[in-house]
Amino acid sequence: MSEQWRLLLTGGNTAFVNMAVDKAILVAHSEGKVPPTVRFYSWVPPAISIGYFQSLLEEIDIDACKKFGVDYVRRITGGGAVFHEKELTYSIVIAESHPLIPKNILNSYERICNALIRGLQQLGIHGTYAPINDIVVDGKKISGNAQTRKMNTVLQHGTILLDVDVETMFSLLKVPNEKIKDKMITDVKRRVTSVHHVLGTHVGFDQVAAAMKQGFEEEFLVTLVKGSLTSEEKKLARKFEKECFSAFEWNHRR
Amino acid sequence: MRYHSIYKVPQGKLLKISLIYNQPDRTIHQVRITGDFFAYPEEAVELIEQALEYAIFERDHLMTKIQSTIRTQKIQFIGVDPEGLTQAILNCKP
Numbered sequence: 001m002s003e004q005w006r007l008l009l010t011g012g013n014t015a016f017v018n019m020a021v022d023k024a025i026l027v028a029h030s031e032g033k034v035p036p037t038v039r040f041y042s043w044v045p046p047a048i049s050i051g052y053f054q055s056l057l058e059e060i061d062i063d064a065c066k067k068f069g070v071d072y073v074r075r076i077t078g079g080g081a082v083f084h085e086k087e088l089t090y091s092i093v094i095a096e097s098h099p100l101i102p103k104n105i106l107n108s109y110e111r112i113c114n115a116l117i118r119g120l121q122q123l124g125i126h127g128t129y130a131p132i133n134d135i136v137v138d139g140k141k142i143s144g145n146a147q148t149r150k151m152n153t154v155l156q157h158g159t160i161l162l163d164v165d166v167e168t169m170f171s172l173l174k175v176p177n178e179k180i181k182d183k184m185i186t187d188v189k190r191r192v193t194s195v196h197h198v199l200g201t202h203v204g205f206d207q208v209a210a211a212m213k214q215g216f217e218e219e220f221l222v223t224l225v226k227g228s229l230t231s232e233e234k235k236l237a238r239k240f241e242k243e244c245f246s247a248f249e250w251n252h253r254r
Numbered sequence: 255m256r257y258h259s260i261y262k263v264p265q266g267k268l269l270k271i272s273l274i275y276n277q278p279d280r281t282i283h284q285v286r287i288t289g290d291f292f293a294y295p296e297e298a299v300e301l302i303e304q305a306l307e308y309a310i311f312e313r314d315h316l317m318t319k320i321q322s323t324i325r326t327q328k329i330q331f332i333g334v335d336p337e338g339l340t341q342a343i344l345n346c347k348p
Binding site: 051052053054055058076077078079080081105106132133146147148149150176254 | 260266267268270286287288289290291292293294295296299330332333
């Protein structure tokens with residue numbers, strides 16, 4: 001019988017709740033209280049997340065976010081700013097010592113991305129891993145990923161783009177030079193794709209989630225069993241949401 | 255005086271440096287390292303920033319400080335390396 005991991009389908013939540021839930025699962029798993037966990041989720045309202053090392057004010061046009069009702073949050077993972085709107089977001093939490101997770105960080109990115117690539121295959125999309133942290137289709141990015149390791153536990157989260165709205169994204173992000181904004185938009189359109197663009201048809205969140213579930217199961221030879229957050233995880237998440245992810249001090253720390 | 259630089263590490267990520275430079279004694283008084291790179295553990299980047307306070311603004315000196323902190327704190331960078339970080343800091347010089 002294959003190893004069983006927990007599958008969480010937590011639907012749409014605010015940026016603060018989403019990041020708090022990922023951290024709560026990390027803490028709970030590090031204490032041996034929950035099994036390895038894969039979660040699929042979305043962002044309501046749409047949000048921008050920035051990498052741990054990014055400067056909020058240098059990356060995000062806060063006035064534009066407020067105007068368009070877009071949340072913003074700092075992640076506990078590195079990497080770049082991401083506009084979360086038409087996408088499936090996943091997270092995986094698993095012990096660093098788990099035999100299925102390579103000790104080498106880059107190798108573990110690749111291993112987890114392979115699960116997503118298998119998921120994309122279910123949808124008829126041929127993706128490939130593009131180090132450091134992307135998955136590309138015909139050279140265009142369809143997925144970005146970010147990993148942290150804390151308390152002997154790996155948390156990797158990332159996106160599968162269902163559709164892309166580059167203009168809206170650039171209206172929310174700061175660009176170093178306004179004069180080259182149009183060129184940057186053209187460049188990003190050339191370098192980024194989505195499930196919709198590749199297949200020429202809209203594919204819903206649930207269908208992509210089902211494909212990704214299968215991708216994780218095939219890559220790791222495990223069974224993902226649908227579960228829910230424990231009461232302790234919910235309590236932790238509320239604490240992290242309040243004390244960290246929705247707090248000015250956290251989001252503006254750089 | 256505060257200076258800034260943006261530096262794309264070859265085959266790596268984007269580094270943005272902001273620092274206060276003291277011309278008379280050629281030292282850095284404060285440095286902030288931002289960007290879309292990865293570091294494990296993340297919190298250790300702040301230790302590099304601290305290690306660079308009052309460092310002499312000179313390539314070998316900066317590189318030694320950075321490498322020493324990476325070694326003692328067991329920091330693993332992805333998308334940036336000591337050479338790239340040193341270069342990004344040096345690019346701040348007026």
